[in-house]
Amino acid sequence: MSRVLSVQSHVAFGYVGGKAAVFPLQCLGYDVDVVNTVNFSNHSGYGRFGGSKADAEELTRIFGLMAQNGLLRSERLLTGYIPSGEALAAVKDMATKLREANPELIYLLDPVLGDAGQLYVAPSVIPVYRAMLPLSTIITPNWFEVEVLTDVKIENMSTLRKALKILHDEHKVPNIVMSSIPLKPWLKAALPSRSRTPPGSEPSDEDFLLCISSSQNQTGDDAPSIVHAGRVPYISGYFSGVGDLFSAFVVAHYKPTSPILQTNSKPLDTASGETALSRAVSAALTKTHAMLLLTNEYAQQLPEEERQPTDDEADEKEADRRVRRMKGRELRLIQGQDIIRGTQKATERRMDLWAGFWTS
Amino acid sequence: MSRVLSVQSHVAFGYVGGKAAVFPLQCLGYDVDVVNTVNFSNHSGYGRFGGSKADAEELTRIFGLMAQNGLLRSERLLTGYIPSGEALAAVKDMATKLREANPELIYLLDPVLGDAGQLYVAPSVIPVYRAMLPLSTIITPNWFEVEVLTDVKIENMSTLRKALKILHDEHKVPNIVMSSIPLKPWLKAALPSRSRTPPGSEPSDEDFLLCISSSQNQTGDDAPSIVHAGRVPYISGYFSGVGDLFSAFVVAHYKPTSPILQTNSKPLDTASGETALSRAVSAALTKTHAMLLLTNEYAQQLPEEERQPTDDEADEKEADRRVRRMKGRELRLIQGQDIIRGTQKATERRMDLWAGFWTS
Numbered sequence: 001m002s003r004v005l006s007v008q009s010h011v012a013f014g015y016v017g018g019k020a021a022v023f024p025l026q027c028l029g030y031d032v033d034v035v036n037t038v039n040f041s042n043h044s045g046y047g048r049f050g051g052s053k054a055d056a057e058e059l060t061r062i063f064g065l066m067a068q069n070g071l072l073r074s075e076r077l078l079t080g081y082i083p084s085g086e087a088l089a090a091v092k093d094m095a096t097k098l099r100e101a102n103p104e105l106i107y108l109l110d111p112v113l114g115d116a117g118q119l120y121v122a123p124s125v126i127p128v129y130r131a132m133l134p135l136s137t138i139i140t141p142n143w144f145e146v147e148v149l150t151d152v153k154i155e156n157m158s159t160l161r162k163a164l165k166i167l168h169d170e171h172k173v174p175n176i177v178m179s180s181i182p183l184k185p186w187l188k189a190a191l192p193s194r195s196r197t198p199p200g201s202e203p204s205d206e207d208f209l210l211c212i213s214s215s216q217n218q219t220g221d222d223a224p225s226i227v228h229a230g231r232v233p234y235i236s237g238y239f240s241g242v243g244d245l246f247s248a249f250v251v252a253h254y255k256p257t258s259p260i261l262q263t264n265s266k267p268l269d270t271a272s273g274e275t276a277l278s279r280a281v282s283a284a285l286t287k288t289h290a291m292l293l294l295t296n297e298y299a300q301q302l303p304e305e306e307r308q309p310t311d312d313e314a315d316e317k318e319a320d321r322r323v324r325r326m327k328g329r330e331l332r333l334i335q336g337q338d339i340i341r342g343t344q345k346a347t348e349r350r351m352d353l354w355a356g357f358w359t360s
Numbered sequence: 361m362s363r364v365l366s367v368q369s370h371v372a373f374g375y376v377g378g379k380a381a382v383f384p385l386q387c388l389g390y391d392v393d394v395v396n397t398v399n400f401s402n403h404s405g406y407g408r409f410g411g412s413k414a415d416a417e418e419l420t421r422i423f424g425l426m427a428q429n430g431l432l433r434s435e436r437l438l439t440g441y442i443p444s445g446e447a448l449a450a451v452k453d454m455a456t457k458l459r460e461a462n463p464e465l466i467y468l469l470d471p472v473l474g475d476a477g478q479l480y481v482a483p484s485v486i487p488v489y490r491a492m493l494p495l496s497t498i499i500t501p502n503w504f505e506v507e508v509l510t511d512v513k514i515e516n517m518s519t520l521r522k523a524l525k526i527l528h529d530e531h532k533v534p535n536i537v538m539s540s541i542p543l544k545p546w547l548k549a550a551l552p553s554r555s556r557t558p559p560g561s562e563p564s565d566e567d568f569l570l571c572i573s574s575s576q577n578q579t580g581d582d583a584p585s586i587v588h589a590g591r592v593p594y595i596s597g598y599f600s601g602v603g604d605l606f607s608a609f610v611v612a613h614y615k616p617t618s619p620i621l622q623t624n625s626k627p628l629d630t631a632s633g634e635t636a637l638s639r640a641v642s643a644a645l646t647k648t649h650a651m652l653l654l655t656n657e658y659a660q661q662l663p664e665e666e667r668q669p670t671d672d673e674a675d676e677k678e679a680d681r682r683v684r685r686m687k688g689r690e691l692r693l694i695q696g697q698d699i700i701r702g703t704q705k706a707t708e709r710r711m712d713l714w715a716g717f718w719t720s
Contacts, residue, residue: 010370012395012422013431019394026383031694034379035372036399039414041425048429051422054399054412062372062411065401069408069683071373323429334391 003031003073004251005098007059007091008080008244010036012051015331016043016241017081021248023333025078027340028252033074035062037082043240044120046326047319056086063094072098077107078251080244085124092128095135108251109136110243113145133171138254138277140177140247157190161358168216168225175277176225179211179246179285183231191229192354207234211285213351215267215277226268227357228278232289232349235296238310239329242288249284273353282351290339290346295332302328363391363433364611365458367419367451368440368604370396372411375691376403376601377441381608383693385438387700388612393434395422397442403600404480406686407679416446423454432458437467438611440604445484452488455495468611469496470603473505493531498614498637500537500607517550521718524574528585534576535637536585539606539645541570543591551589552714567594571645573711575627575637586628587717588638592649592709595656598670599689602648609644633713642711650699650706655692662688 004025009017018034025032037059040051054062066072077098082088099105111129114120130149133139141149150166152159167173181187187210208231217223256276267275274282299307306328308314308321315322338344364385369377378394385392397419400411414422426432437458442448459465471489474480486508493499493509507514509531512523527533541547547570568591577583616636627635634642659667666688668674668681675682698704 010394010396013393013426013429023383023386026694027387027697029694033373034370036370036396039396039399039418039422041422042429042431046429048425050425052412052414052418058399058412062399062401065408065410066373069373069402069406069687070680071402071687320430327429327431334386334389337387 002075003033004076004078005033005035005072005074006078006080006248007035007037007082007094008078009038009040009083010034011040011042011049013042013330014240014327015245015333017244020241020244020331020333021078021080023337024245024248024340025252027337030076030252033066033071035059037080037087043326045238045240045322047315047322053083054087056084056090059087059090060093063090067097073101074098075102075104075106076251077105078110078247079108080110080247081112081121082125084122085128088125088128088132092132092135095132099135106137106251106254106256107135108138108140108247108254109133110140110247111145111149112243113141113148115142115144117144119148130171133167133173136173138175138177138250139167139173140179140243140250142243143178143181146176146178156186157360160187164214164225164227168214174216176214177211177250177277177281178213179209179243181210181212183208183210190360192352192356208232209234211281211351212354213275213277213281215275217267224358226275226278227354228275228281228351229354230282230285230349230351232285235292237296237299237329239292239295239331240326241331242292245291245331245333246284246288249287250280252280253283254280268353274351278351278353282349285349285351286346287339287342289349291331291333291336294336294339295329298332298335299328362435363393364436364438365393365395365432365434366438366440366608367395367397367442367454368438369398369400369443370394371400371402371409373402373690374600374687375605375693377604380601380604380691380693381438381440383697384605384608384700385612387697390436390612393426393431395419397440397447403686405598405600405682407675407682413443414447416444416450419447419450420453423450427457433461434458435462435464435466436611437465438470438607439468440470440607441472441481442485444482445488448485448488448492452492452495455492459495466497466611466614466616467495468498468500468607468614469493470500470607471505471509472603473501473508475502475504477504479508490531493527493533496533498535498537498610499527499533500539500603500610502603503538503541506536506538516546517720520547524585524587528574528576536574537571537610537637537641538573539569539571539603541572543568543570550720552712552716568592569594571641571711572714573635573637573641575635577627584718586635586638587714588635588641588711589714590642590645590709590711592645595652597656597659597689599652599655599691600686601691602652605651605691605693606644606648609647610640612640613643614640634711638711638713642709645709645711646706647699647702649709651691651693651696654696654699655689658692658695659688 150163152163214225510523510526574585
């Protein structure tokens with residue numbers, strides 16, 4: 001196996017950022033170099049949180065010392081929440097050097113910007129992320145982050161295609177993964193049948209979230225990308241760190257069969273309909289969803305006061321109400337480590353080829 | 361299983377402090393709350409290293425937020441390298457509160473002071489550690505640290521007994537573990553036969569390190585402690601993070617059968633000759649030594665320039681020489697995770713009862 005350099009937030013209690021990503025990567029056999037962008041007590045969802053942030057100078061010093069010591073040589077790079085444009089620029093410089101030194105570097109860039117229409121980083125971060133996109137191998141934005149990065153409001157298939165095209169062609173991103181997409185009617189109508197119709201006993205389409213992946217087709221510059229889609233049942237309630245865990249699984253399970261930047265490689269296995277990306281995303285969906293089920297099961301059996309539904313007004317009146325809910329919904333990574341390793345099988349969540357994505 | 365709060369150093373690259381302790385604890389089923397006392401690029405043995413230190417104020421803020429959020433509730437506490445007296449005092453305040461809230465807290469205090477006659481913390485740390493000893497359940501000092509804490513120079517059985525007595529009686533430490541003790545002639549002569557004579561095919565006594573554990577006998581105040589000893593083969597060369605890994609294994613495998621502070625408990629199982637402490641230490645020796653063997657095997661097969669012997673003069677002339685050696689000797693925790701979990705069996709290293717310790 002190889003090394004992963006993980007650059008993201010650290011919390012003392014609970015599982016978000018590095019705490020959600022590092023242990024799974026280690027379980028899967030990777031040596032992980034861990035640079036903490038913040039050192040906080042717990043995640044911000046608790047309402048009360050704090051600690052220290054690493055500024056650009058500190059990050060640059062740590063990366064510089066690692067480089068001087070010949071320790072900046074990981075084959076994979078994973079970056080997540082980075083709070084300021086300046087700190088992100090320090091990460092960009094390091095990623096640029098890693099990429100220059102190793103064209104086969106596998107860099108999963110999670111452009112953490114916000115969700116559901118709301119930014120939760122400084123706006124100065126956005127142009128830096130845009131400038132970093134050509135360094136990436138895979139990006140894992142959510143719907144909102146794709147809109148912010150491309151300046152395209154996604155409202156139908158045509159704008160969805162446009163956004164992916166901008167990321168692939170203008171920003172030179174080889175692989176895009178968007179997960180946790182609500183199944184809007186126009187999206188549902190366009191999906192290939194396998195991704196649209198759930199097996200008999202399962203709930204209706206409204207109860208699913210969609211994941212879309214898109215791999216640049218390396219047979220020619222103008223060839224459209226290879227798109228896959230997969231569904232996972234929606235679990236109500238907000239769980240933190242899920243995206244960080246998902247990205248860790250994607251980077252861990254991404255196994256390109258040929259150097260990724262080489263042209264004329266064959267990214268699509270025509271027999272299975274899979275790409276290196278869709279295979280990694282299928283594994284990541286499978287394990288992330290199994291971990292969410294395990295966490296939700298645990299949360300459901302807690303005493304009632306520890307599993308109050310999300311209600312900002314009630315939280316406002318009683319700060320501890322929010323804290324109790326958050327605590328009960330921390331990912332059960334330790335208890336689910338056999339799922340991470342794959343020694344305990346989970347229901348497979350598969351990405352299927354969306355053959356007509358660019359033409360229908 | 362339960363939670364462990366681990367308070368120690370963090371390095372981006374390699375395995376010392378928290379990086380040596382947290383992953384093993386997680387593999388063994390513990391949720392680990394991780395508070396970083398420093399955030400460095402790599403350990404100091406590389407010569408070039410740096411990053412940031414958490415000061416007392418930052419540690420107090422993080423512990424305070426955790427307490428406010430009801431997240432300071434771990435059943436076990438593990439503290440290691442803490443760079444300043446002020447920062448250590450902040451840890452002391454937190455440990456005092458945890459102990460008051462839970463008399464059954466299992467607190468493994470590793471009083472990191474130095475080794476082989478040299479301090480590597482500020483001297484202001486020493487009185488704070490002395491004041492913290494009564495809070496501990498287990499301490500894991502090395503030989504030098506016992507001497508510093510007790511102000512006793514250990515040169516024979518009588519001074520060894522005196523030092524242990526001071527720790528148990530004056531400082532109220534229930535359980536003491538000293539590992540990596542060179543087998544000096546007077547010590548060898550005093551050892552019970554099982555701990556002294558190695559099986560036929562193994563090397564001579566000089567090639568062993570000794571581990572001594574001592575559990576306060578809770579049947580009465582004046583009763584002498586129950587002492588065990590065990591040997592592990594000496595592996596030449598310096599490996600970093602071994603003590604941190606060992607302490608993590610001790611706290612993970614310590615399973616007292618009755619509340620530990622209760623009097624009239626039966627710490628010695630007369631059938632097996634074991635105590636809860638000696639059992640934990642046997643498991644810790646077994647796994648730590650297997651991990652060292654794995655690491656040494658790896659280091660031995662590296663190209664010659666990456667496995668130069670320790671030589672301060674040669675290092676002085678060429679900084680990268682030291683760096684290459686250190687890198688090749690980083691613990692192979694990830695590759696040895698089956699040893700950590702116990703799914704891959706390692707040669708057992710057993711602590712044996714030293715019945716005549718106090719009387720012979």
